[in-house]
Amino acid sequence: MNNCIIVTGGAGFIGSNFVNSWVKLGLGKVVNLDKLTYAGNLANLVEVEQHSDYVFVHGDIADQDLLAALLAEYQPSAVLNFAAESHVDRSIHGPEDFIQTNVVGTFHLLQAVRAYWNSLTAEHMLNFRFLHVSTDEVYGSLGKTDNAFAETHAYAPNSPYSASKAASDHLVRAYHHTYGLPTLTTNCSNNYGPHHFPEKLIPLVIHNALADKPLPIYGNGQQIRDWLYVEDHCAAIRRVLEAGIVGEVYNIGGWNEKPNIEVVKTLCRILDAKKPRADGQSYLNQITYVEDRPGHDLRYAIDATKIATELGWKPKETFESGIEKTVNWYLENQDWVSNVTSSEYLNWVHTQYSERGEELA
Ligand code: NAD
Ligand code: DAU
Numbered sequence: 294m295n296n297c298i299i300v301t302g303g304a305g306f307i308g309s310n311f312v313n314s315w316v317k318l319g320l321g322k323v324v325n326l327d328k329l330t331y332a333g334n335l336a337n338l339v340e341v342e343q344h345s346d347y348v349f350v351h352g353d354i355a356d357q358d359l360l361a362a363l364l365a366e367y368q369p370s371a372v373l374n375f376a377a378e379s380h381v382d383r384s385i386h387g388p389e390d391f392i393q394t395n396v397v398g399t400f401h402l403l404q405a406v407r408a409y410w411n412s413l414t415a416e417h418m419l420n421f422r423f424l425h426v427s428t429d430e431v432y433g434s435l436g437k438t439d440n441a442f443a444e445t446h447a448y449a450p451n452s453p454y455s456a457s458k459a460a461s462d463h464l465v466r467a468y469h470h471t472y473g474l475p476t477l478t479t480n481c482s483n484n485y486g487p488h489h490f491p492e493k494l495i496p497l498v499i500h501n502a503l504a505d506k507p508l509p510i511y512g513n514g515q516q517i518r519d520w521l522y523v524e525d526h527c528a529a530i531r532r533v534l535e536a537g538i539v540g541e542v543y544n545i546g547g548w549n550e551k552p553n554i555e556v557v558k559t560l561c562r563i564l565d566a567k568k569p570r571a572d573g574q575s576y577l578n579q580i581t582y583v584e585d586r587p588g589h590d591l592r593y594a595i596d597a598t599k600i601a602t603e604l605g606w607k608p609k610e611t612f613e614s615g616i617e618k619t620v621n622w623y624l625e626n627q628d629w630v631s632n633v634t635s636s637e638y639l640n641w642v643h644t645q646y647s648e649r650g651e652e653l654a
Contacts, residue, residue, distance in 0.1 A: 298372070303323070304349075314528075320531075357388070360401070404421050425479070434590035493554065498561075501653065520616075538603075544599065547615075561577045583650060
């Protein structure tokens with residue numbers, strides 16, 4: 294077994310931030326297996342693409358032959374599964390891809406990893422880890438005054454996306470319980486930061502504000518999410534990989550609960566200061582209430598006590614510091630935004646928002 298890890302989905306938002314920091318921190322070789330769906334973008338990895346510790350492999354987590362070959366060649370000490378279909382609205386329009394990658398794909402990945410793990414020496418079997426990156430959405434929706442999600446909270450996923458992630462979590466749990474595979478699962482709250490695809494709330498609002506387009510708020514905008522800066526999530530995953538107890542689940546969150554409308558107004562005010570509109574008006578004027586998301590979860594909130602007390606992880610960024618860094622990144626990387634807002638992106642925003650009475654394409 295080598296000082297090497299395999300990361301799946303490393304060309305996406307969180308995966309690319311994770312791979313970039315892993316290489317920059319000099320933690321060893323990382324092999325990035327990514328299918329390069331609309332959400333995967335090799336431009337997210339320009340900082341490391343020439344580095345001798347970085348290898349990119351184009352492929353699908355459902356391809357067991359490819360996985361077996363990669364595992365045999367690189368002999369990793371860990372496999373981290375970031376690969377997924379990740380957008381709730383897309384899962385409502387077309388759930389099939391979510392079942393295929395998040396459920397069937399995770400199953401094939403687990404099968405290949407189990408076979409590899411069984412081929413290791415006893416010492417290497419002991420040290421190997423399979424870390425599954427999951428979401429707080431598997432727990433369903435909280436009422437305004439309910440306690441935040443602890444690891445013991447019952448699963449109650451409400452969207453095809455969260456149901457597919459819940460299914461993958463259960464498979465991971467079963468592979469530990471039945472076969473002894475040394476797994477770790479993390480369930481994290483909403484991330485934000487560089488490389489976030491502009492279909493999600495924060496990058497969509499920044500992009501639309503600068504493009505003089507409506508800023509679409511679903512329903513009344515009072516839904517609450519718990520926001521975590523992506524680099525803090527990556528640090529938490531590294532810590533779980535390093536010190537997490539095999540078979541355990543760790544919830545990761547930023548203690549930053551905000552109603553959507555407050556997040557959007559904050560973005561407008563930051564943009565007003567950093568990049569004022571040509572007409573001197575506020576970006577707040579672009580806020581537009583649109584038809585709600587079907588089955589829209591009211592509130593997510595993570596109780597991150599376990600990872601704080603057992604593994605000593607805490608987020609470094611406050612929402613204020615993280616959101617400012619994020620806006621700066623988007624203002625400085627408008628070429629990145631232009632490159633990802635392709636015809637596929639325009640088709641998606643047309644499909645999603647024209648039925649809500651807004652044309653964003
Ligand atoms: P993303 O959509 O930005 O990226 C997903 C990546 O996976 C892309 O690079 C895509 O090409 C790749 N991929 C998709 N299907 C694949 C397949 N079959 N084989 C190989 N690669 C494939 O997603 P993200 O926001 O970076 O999320 C990463 C993980 O973290 C997901 O598992 C998601 O459920 C979880 N998560 C996300 C958030 C969030 O706020 N974004 C929060 C908690 C957990
Ligand atoms: O909680 C973790 C999850 O966070 C991850 O598992 C998902 O992969 C990730 O996409 C995210 O899911 P959300 O549905 O919470 O994120 P999204 O950015 O799509 O939406 C955030 C909130 O903003 C949600 O309440 C819906 C609302 N929204 C979203 C969009 C795209 C709007 O009001 N308008 C919009 O146009």
